[in-house]
Amino acid sequence: PGLHYHHSDQFYFLINGRINLQLGTEQHIVEAGSLVFIPAGVAHRNWNDGPGAENHFEMIIPTPMPGTPLAFMVDSPDDVPEEARSSQQGYVLRVDDSRFAEPLPGFRLQALADPGSGSLHAVINYAEVDPGKAGPGMHIHKFDQYYCVLEGEMTVEVALQKHVVGPGTLVVLPAGVPHCQYNAGEATERHLVVLAPCPLPGEPWDEGVD
Numbered sequence: 001p002g003l004h005y006h007h008s009d010q011f012y013f014l015i016n017g018r019i020n021l022q023l024g025t026e027q028h029i030v031e032a033g034s035l036v037f038i039p040a041g042v043a044h045r046n047w048n049d050g051p052g053a054e055n056h057f058e059m060i061i062p063t064p065m066p067g068t069p070l071a072f073m074v075d076s077p078d079d080v081p082e083e084a085r086s087s088q089q090g091y092v093l094r095v096d097d098s099r100f101a102e103p104l105p106g107f108r109l110q111a112l113a114d115p116g117s118g119s120l121h122a123v124i125n126y127a128e129v130d131p132g133k134a135g136p137g138m139h140i141h142k143f144d145q146y147y148c149v150l151e152g153e154m155t156v157e158v159a160l161q162k163h164v165v166g167p168g169t170l171v172v173l174p175a176g177v178p179h180c181q182y183n184a185g186e187a188t189e190r191h192l193v194v195l196a197p198c199p200l201p202g203e204p205w206d207e208g209v210d
Helices: none
Strands: 009-016 018-023 026-031 034-038 044-047 055-061 091-094 101-104 107-113 123-129 144-151 154-158 161-165 170-173 179-182 189-196
Touching (some): 009 018, 009 026, 026 034, 026 091, 144 154, 154 170
Antiparallel strands (some): 009 034, 018 026, 034 091, 101 107, 107 123, 144 170, 144 189, 154 161, 154 179
């Protein structure tokens, strides 16, 4: 759609191709491997000048109330009503190999959105898992978690079920559901991790279970 805003935050992670983005009054060219954060109340639009198609994973968090409009059209960023605007700033952030943390051997994480960057309703991380390596053992969360597999092959155990999933797969893990994930394949596996709502400050994210 043309220029519009939402009452919830919106995120894109660009998987393939590239897009042009108007974010408020600024324009960006967004490359594959980048996250776009659009706070509620920020007018925006995107379009594809090519070459080729683009593919992105889109999130709107928190979920809009049933029956309410998803988007509100405007002619300019100044047309967003004062009461709908956010004090948070949007941004485009590309995955950067120099910014990885490695909480476990062969399991690397990079924060793309969290309260420190202005995302108050969701944490989004980019993760890589080397062959034969894994994330934390079986555990639960107090928040919902989602994996969007980008490359490679993830094995995820959910309660007593085991699933082997590849690129383009979304894994939905509601709060309180025991799970773990690892890479039993032969190539590095890459995925997005989405936590919603944000974990509470000072509380551990994972609670181990047998």
